[in-house]
Amino acid sequence: MSRTPEKHPGYLPLPIDKLPANKVVPIEMYIYMPMNGKMLLYKEEEAVLGPARHARMHEFRDRFFYKREDQPKLEAFLKANPGDDVRPMKSLMSNPHFLSGAASKEELQSRSAKLLCNHFGFTPDETSDESITEQMQKQINQVTAGVLEVLEVDAGVLDKLKAVVGALETSGWNHSANVAGISALLALAIGYTDKELLRDIATGGYLHDIGLSTCNLPMRARELNYTPVELERYRQHPAAGLELLEILELGVSENVKIIVYQHEEWHDGGGFPQGAQGADLFEPAQLVAIASKIDHLIRTDLPGFVAIDEAMRKIGEENGAGGGACEFNPGLLNQIFDAVFSGGAMVSSPLASYG
Ligand SMILES: [Fe+2]
Ligand SMILES: [Fe+2]
Structure with missing residues (x-):
């Protein structure tokens, strides 16, 4: 389970496993760079994650974050888009x-x-x-x-x-x-x-x-x-x-x-x-x-x-x-x-x- 890096209290771990592919994600996504401790913008707000990128994000799931202030937006989005298109288990x-x-x-x-x-x-x-x-x-x-x-x-x-x-x-x-x-x-x-x-x-x-x-x-x-x-x-x-x-x-x-x-x-x-x-x-x-x-x-x-x-x-x-x-x-x-x-x-x- 990933944790917010101490230097970046304004960010929360992005729940990659819950994030659906091929949907417009309504928040900015960030990737944490451990080598220099920086948080980089990975995807603009309103970006669509295609399945290949989505699958790659799964591999580095502990490195992705989003802004704490976007939490209500993300929760509403996940509620409206349950499931995970890349992992169609079940x-x-x-x-x-x-x-x-x-x-x-x-x-x-x-x-x-x-x-x-x-x-x-x-x-x-x-x-x-x-x-x-x-x-x-x-x-x-x-x-x-x-x-x-x-x-x-x-x-x-x-x-x-x-x-x-x-x-x-x-x-x-x-x-x-x-x-x-x-x-x-x-x-x-x-x-x-x-x-x-x-x-x-x-x-x-x-x-x-x-x-x-x-x-x-x-x-x-x-x-x-x-x-x-x-x-x-x-x-x-x-x-x-x-x-x-x-x-x-x-x-x-x-x-x-x-x-x-x-x-x-x-x-x-x-x-x-x-x-x-x-x-x-x-x-x-x-x-x-x-x-x-x-x-x-x-x-x-x-x-x-x-x-x-x-x-x-x-x-x-x-x-x-x-x-x-x-x-x-x-x-x-x-x-x-x-x-x-x-x-x-x-x-x-x-x-x-x-x-
Ligand atoms: Fe075939
Ligand atoms: Fe086939």
Whole structure:
């Protein structure tokens, strides 16, 4: 629990956990700098906290303050805006399709663990001393370690991408493992070097769709074929994924949680669950979204599948060129295509139309 620094009696700790994302906050927010003892204005009055910033504030929750005189204003605001949009815990408890009726935390955890196993086609060893969650954690670590090994291979990005797709498959099409590999490779290609972040991106890629396991949806090619009721359930899957991570207490970082939560958001705000856009999107979440799209286009169990470089060209053409929907950040796509195709693997840049 944070305390007001002695030098600043006019300030009170900001209750970050109660503060909703995507709402206009009616007070000024300050951040305390321990190195020089100063209190700096962090957000003007009437600022909106996007989900990415909101999540980052969670990491440093003890450092935020507000002016004591604003206390009545803040209290009224919190009363009118209860809950916390970034941490949608609890809603699963009442989700009729999922965990309703779970009597205890343990039951909730064991049901969640089973859903996760189904999602990954993973059969837990019932005779093992380890819990299902521990076994699942091992599986996640193995996939992530496999991805990090591929990153070290001395080859061009496109060759590595081709190698990674399928190399990580255990049986048949494995979207999760493919996305883990593709997203980490894309990140490396555009200059991400921090190993922990690359590991988080691979982990986030592997886990991004776990929420689907709660949605009780029929196997269909794409969400376009869902009925309105199914579509509504489908749109819950990023939040459900975040909740699963929290219920299971898997050892994953905040980065991974944000990736899972934001992987269906669009650069232009047309995605879900929050319709967050632009700078409020965590770039690794966009990388995972791009990787997921690539993998959907190359999967061989769907008609019309294409090679990986062709898939990237298609994404470039569909994304924003000619004023269409802008699912992915065009600047980010440009960086990716520059990195992937700079070796002359393609005749022309797929994003030439961006200018
Ligand atoms: Fe998804
Ligand atoms: Fe996906």
